[in-house]
Amino acid sequence: MTNPAQSPSRDRVAEAPVIEVTGAGIRFRRNRGGRRSFKDLLSGSSRRSRPDDFWPLRNVSFSVGRGEAIGVVGRNGQGKSTLLKLVAEVVLPDEGTVAVRGGVAPLIEITGAFVDDLTVRDNVFLTAGLHGMPKKEIAARFDEIIEFAEIGGFVDTPYKHLSSGMKARLAFSVISRLEEPILLVDEVLAVGDRGFREKCYARIDELLTGGRTLFFVSHSEKDLRRFCTRGLYLDKGKLVLDAPIDEVLARYARDTGT
Amino acid sequence: MTSAVLEAPASARSTGFKRYRETLWLLTARDLRVRYSTSALGYFWSILDPLVMAGIYWFVFTKVFERDVGEEPYIVFLLAALLPWMWFNGAVSDSTRAFLREAKLVRSTNIPRTIWVGRLVLSKGIEYLFSLPVLAVFAIIGGAPISGWIVLFPLAVLIQAILTVGIGLIVAPLVVFFRDLERAVKLMLRFLFYASPIVYSASDLPAGLHFWSAFNPLTGLFGLYRATFFAQELDWFLVGGSIVVSVALLLIGLLVFSRSERAVLKEI
Numbered sequence: 001m002t003n004p005a006q007s008p009s010r011d012r013v014a015e016a017p018v019i020e021v022t023g024a025g026i027r028f029r030r031n032r033g034g035r036r037s038f039k040d041l042l043s044g045s046s047r048r049s050r051p052d053d054f055w056p057l058r059n060v061s062f063s064v065g066r067g068e069a070i071g072v073v074g075r076n077g078q079g080k081s082t083l084l085k086l087v088a089e090v091v092l093p094d095e096g097t098v099a100v101r102g103g104v105a106p107l108i109e110i111t112g113a114f115v116d117d118l119t120v121r122d123n124v125f126l127t128a129g130l131h132g133m134p135k136k137e138i139a140a141r142f143d144e145i146i147e148f149a150e151i152g153g154f155v156d157t158p159y160k161h162l163s164s165g166m167k168a169r170l171a172f173s174v175i176s177r178l179e180e181p182i183l184l185v186d187e188v189l190a191v192g193d194r195g196f197r198e199k200c201y202a203r204i205d206e207l208l209t210g211g212r213t214l215f216f217v218s219h220s221e222k223d224l225r226r227f228c229t230r231g232l233y234l235d236k237g238k239l240v241l242d243a244p245i246d247e248v249l250a251r252y253a254r255d256t257g258t
Numbered sequence: 259m260t261s262a263v264l265e266a267p268a269s270a271r272s273t274g275f276k277r278y279r280e281t282l283w284l285l286t287a288r289d290l291r292v293r294y295s296t297s298a299l300g301y302f303w304s305i306l307d308p309l310v311m312a313g314i315y316w317f318v319f320t321k322v323f324e325r326d327v328g329e330e331p332y333i334v335f336l337l338a339a340l341l342p343w344m345w346f347n348g349a350v351s352d353s354t355r356a357f358l359r360e361a362k363l364v365r366s367t368n369i370p371r372t373i374w375v376g377r378l379v380l381s382k383g384i385e386y387l388f389s390l391p392v393l394a395v396f397a398i399i400g401g402a403p404i405s406g407w408i409v410l411f412p413l414a415v416l417i418q419a420i421l422t423v424g425i426g427l428i429v430a431p432l433v434v435f436f437r438d439l440e441r442a443v444k445l446m447l448r449f450l451f452y453a454s455p456i457v458y459s460a461s462d463l464p465a466g467l468h469f470w471s472a473f474n475p476l477t478g479l480f481g482l483y484r485a486t487f488f489a490q491e492l493d494w495f496l497v498g499g500s501i502v503v504s505v506a507l508l509l510i511g512l513l514v515f516s517r518s519e520r521a522v523l524k525e526i
Contacts, residue, residue: 028524089368092520104368112366115288117296122288129284130367132277 016101017063018182018213019087023096025058026082056082058095060239062232066181069214071228071245073252079237080217081186084108087215088184103132103180107172116160120151120170123159127174141177148199149173169196176203182213201226221249281369282376289381304385305392308344312337315457327458329488331400337393338487339456339480342414345386346422346476347447349379353426354433354440361526371519372512375426379419397487407485407492414482421475421504427511431518434525455480460496472499475507 029052057079064070072080085091086098088106113127124145128138146152149169154162162170176183185204204227208214218224224231224245231248233241235255241248294300316333319325329335356374357364364374397404433439454476455462463471471477478493478500485492 026524090365091523094520106366109362109366112362115292117292118288122291126284126288130281130363130369132281 018066018101019064019215020099020101021063021086021096022061022099024060024086024093024098025055025095026086026091027053027055027094029053055237057086057234057237060234060237061096062239062242064213064215066213067211068230069208069228070216071224071231071248072215072217072234073224073231073248074234075256078234080234081108083232083234084184084186084215084217087182100182102182103178104182104184105131105175105178105180106184107175108184108186114159114167114171117158119156119158120146120162121155124170124174127171128178131175131178131180133178137179145170145173145177148177148203150196165193165196172200172203176200176207181211182215183207184215186217187219221253224249278370278373282373282380285373285377286380286384289377290384293381301388305389308337308341308389309392311344312340315340319457327462329459329484329491331396331402334393334397334400334402334487335459335484336457337396338484339454341386341389341393342418342480342483343451343454343456343476344389345382346418347451348385349382349422350425350429351444351447352378352382353430354443356426356430357434357522357526364523364526371522372427372515375430375515376423379422379426382422383415383419402487404486405489407482407489410482410492411486414479417475417479417482417500417504420508421479421500424504424507424509424511427515428507431515431522434522435518450474450476459484459491460493461491472496473503475500475503479504 056077060079060083072083074080082091084106085108086093087100088104088108089098089100090106092098113130114123115126118126121142124142125135125138128141129135146155149166149172151162151166151170154166159167183204201223204214208227214227216224216227228245231241231243231245232239233243233248233252241251243251293303297303299306312333315336319328319336320332325332353375356378360374364371396402429439429443433443454474455471460468460471460477460481472495478496478498481491481493482497482500
């Protein structure tokens with residue numbers, strides 16, 4: 001690729017990066033009530049900056065090699081979730097580029113793809129299918145998914161009749177079985193009881209051992225240390241530090257004064 | 259994870275066009291399944307709806323008014339254009355909510371965004387095809403002979419698909435920013451219903467309007483559909499206009515869609 005290794009943690013990864021973010025930025029309009037004009041909307045991404053624009057994320061560049069586990073650190077509203085969405089390609093950058101090679105299993109807004117009126121079974125096939133898993137493979141993994149989610153008796157129940165805990169478990173179960181090389185985890189693991197959370201963590205460990213690339217957003221220092229080797233520290237929409245996770249956490253602790 | 263990089267299992271996911279097709283089909287099937295699993299009458303709604311409409315127009319225009327437009331049997335003449343109109347109308351009015359209704363889903367997957375419009379056109383198109391037996395039954399009862407122009411039926415479906423996708427690609431992203439457009443589209447559709455040859459024939463228009471009616475892509479299109487039973491309804495000039503306008507709308511749609519895509523994703 002065009003961009004050789006820059007970060008200290010990348011030198012053990014010789015192959016092409018799986019995630020490559022170059023000068024990425026995303027712009028929102030501060031004044032949402034303001035009238036939009038057709039011209040505004042259709043003028044594309046190249047138009048000049050305006051005074052009421054605000055950039056939740058700007059000039060962010062980094063690349064991630066296969067098998068790396070990255071923790072994203074920063075206070076609320078500093079662009080962590082936006083970065084995750086960029087990597088998941090559910091939002092497109094206004095500046096720069098985001099290149100993701102290989103599929104992404106996004107554990108963000110995980111219950112989004114489920115339809116209330118369809119049964120659990122239909123929903124599993126639909127969601128896994130939307131993320132590109134072939135039907136045969138879904139069928140082969142179906143029992144495993146249901147078992148992990150601990151909802152054995154509810155396979156033919158409409159999704160809307162599940163409790164919110166069940167919904168979250170099912171969603172995690174489906175997404176974490178996608179076999180995609182990149183796993184994105186937002187702070188979804190706050191859902192569910194402790195027992196299930198432990199199970200989720202064990203599953204993430206398993207995926208990491210299997211060579212997946214992890215992109216993890218959390219406020220929990222413990223979780224970050226547990227999974228990640230490298231940290232990205234975001235502050236005011238800028239990438240302030242890209243270093244081993246311990247260094248990043250130390251800097252973050254110093255900055256927030258805790 | 260300080261150990262050596264292990265090989266992730268090779269993913270069996272398909273790529274490119276195949277994935278697009280599979281995803282489009284998956285969502286379309288979901289649409290149809292949701293629609294049919296939540297209603298007792300299921301499939302019959304897609305027949306009942308045009309049937310009631312046709313019944314009303316048939317009564318009004320053959321029993322109440324003295325009708326001097328269209329062809330005999332009138333019900334066949336009517337349904338031949340009314341059924342595709344229902345497809346057009348359904349897909350265009352649904353496309354006003356293409357992103358808004360599925361916001362959660364759109365936000366959680368990175369599938370090509372044009373699928374959100376395409377699946378609406380496809381699912382309404384499938385319902386249209388399902389409703390064709392109704393037309394066939396009336397054609398048999400009414401004794402309407404089939405002309406050789408039935409070979410052009412696939413062309414008509416193709417033009418309509420291009421046209422509807424094009425309009426959907428324009429409407430769907432713009433509604434996200436201009437909510438008023440949703441109601442404006444409904445109004446336009448009602449206007450278009452009477453501005454298009456559905457209850458009448460394109461040849462019933464005043465001579466001065468013949469040229470201008472070519473700019474309404476539905477005019478030539480419905481003539482093409484009707485040619486299956488009424489060869490004299492086929493007007494190549496109007497069909498040509500229909501093709502040109504449809505393709506132009508698709509190109510404009512693709513442009514509008516690609517230009518507004520990133521803004522839409524931020525807004526929903």
